[in-house]
Amino acid sequence: MQALTPYGFVAPVTVLILILTFIPIAIVIGYSTLDNVIMTPESKFVGLSNYFTILTDGTFYVAARNSFVFTVGSVGAHFVLGITFASLLNSRLLPGFVKTIFRAIFILPWLFTVAIIAILWRMLLNPNGVINYFLVSSGVVDVGVEWLSSRGTALLAVTFINIWAGYPFFMVTLLAGLQGISRDLYEAASIDGAKPWQQFRHITLPQLRPIIISMVILDMIWTSQQFALIWLTTGGGPFDATEMLPTYTYKLAFSNYEFGLASASAVIILLLSMVLAFFYIRHQKARD
Amino acid sequence: MAKTRRAIDRASRVWVIVGLALGATFAGFPVVWMISSSFKKNSEIFAYPPSLLTDGFSADAYLSILTDPEKLRFFANSYLVALSVTALTLVVAVLAAYAFSRYEFAGRKSLNLIILSVQAVPPITLLIPFFSLIVTLRLYNTYQGLILTYMVFTLPYAIIMMTAYFNTLSKELDEAAKIDGANPLKILTRVILPISVPAMVSVGTYTFMIAWNEYLFALTLTRTTDMRTVPIGIQLLMGQMSYEWNEMMAMSVLGAIPILLLFLFFQRYFIGGLTAGGIKN
Structure with missing residues (x-):
């Protein structure tokens, strides 16, 4: 009886994960081998042919490439901004209340839902919007740029928006990490004549390494799965300039009603994410 | 020197x-x-040169949203869904976290690993099977469908954070209560939970945020305007009227207020709990 107690405690979550993750994954794998589902009364088994169609579709590779650029650009900038802001907020040169105020301001972007962020930046980046006003009046560009609807700038623009939206999580976590580094290490280094940059390279970065690795992998998983921001700013366009794996899959399913193909694409995305998850879990284990 | x-x-x-x-x-x-x-008139949104305070300063955009039952319904729906998800997540997560923190049992490691991995399952992968499951279970366009769905995204993190917190509490507390003859559920509810309020606040805030912000499933698993949540409502404003920017911004401010308030009240718990979960788990 006693031995069964823990199973009672974990029963609800086990049932939920079974219903909400395992069964759906089994279903989507099943769907991916059928010619079509949901929209058709009868489905035919087609083996791996959906995977073949997806993997020979040029748009899939455009989407994969865009997802890659978007993810690497976002995560890299999240890290740089996160560590910069966290270091500034951890400075011993400023009184605590000043740092509290700035911390609150720096966290702001994190408190808005993606739908809000999307619409806000559509207004800011409008050809007649305030950002173009500043760029034109300072002479950086001649006329207002259609940031989100020109092929050349759309990917850059959505990546920028995502950078703005996502760096606070890095900042908050790295700040906690910085506060955990002993001041003695820096004291000792500065007695040895180490410059601030050297201290950063040889004390701060190595000390934060485990946190940084976790955050980078987690952020890559999240960013590569970003759907709403793209959908609400560019819808994947213009043409396929900002098409990403999630928007590509969503369109296959809910615009083209090709649920078999969409399922195959969804399974491919799952496999890619599992590769990242594998590194994440291995890293977590190594730290324990 | x-x-x-x-x-x-x-x-x-x-x-x-x-x-x-x-x-x-x-x-x-x-x-x-x-x-x-x-606070601007819609005609002033892209005025040249732009300014922060305009002649047309007014709260009309807010009034028009707060007096429109259709838009108020978006907020009511979001509160209902987010609060239900938060309550259910806390119950399920506390139970599981207590087992992970206090018991050794066969399958513990595997279950832990599964919960960690669920965090990485892409929402888009689950979307298609959920769509057909939810339709089959007759939960399409219902609150229950959304609430059930959101639990996948909130549970893993909630369990990881709660387990990390329970691990910091001394096991002697449980032992003492056990000697007094309390059963495990009673130990959890009477001894552990009263001192776990900070962690529950932090997990609850995070859960509420995820549910309040969710877009993809709200878009796909509901159909009628009266079932839509705030993120979808903001999007509907974009298409419905020819870009009433001031109203969309007012709705955005109103939509952000619950999260801002939660954050202001619970800032300390929130950041502390989140980083404990993020760094340690």
């Missing part, structure tokens, strides 16, 4: 302040512009 040190400090302080000011502009300007725009 001391003097040069002070001079260096003064110079560095200037750089720190410059950095903070630049960062604050980057982070804060869009938000300031959002609030300013919500």
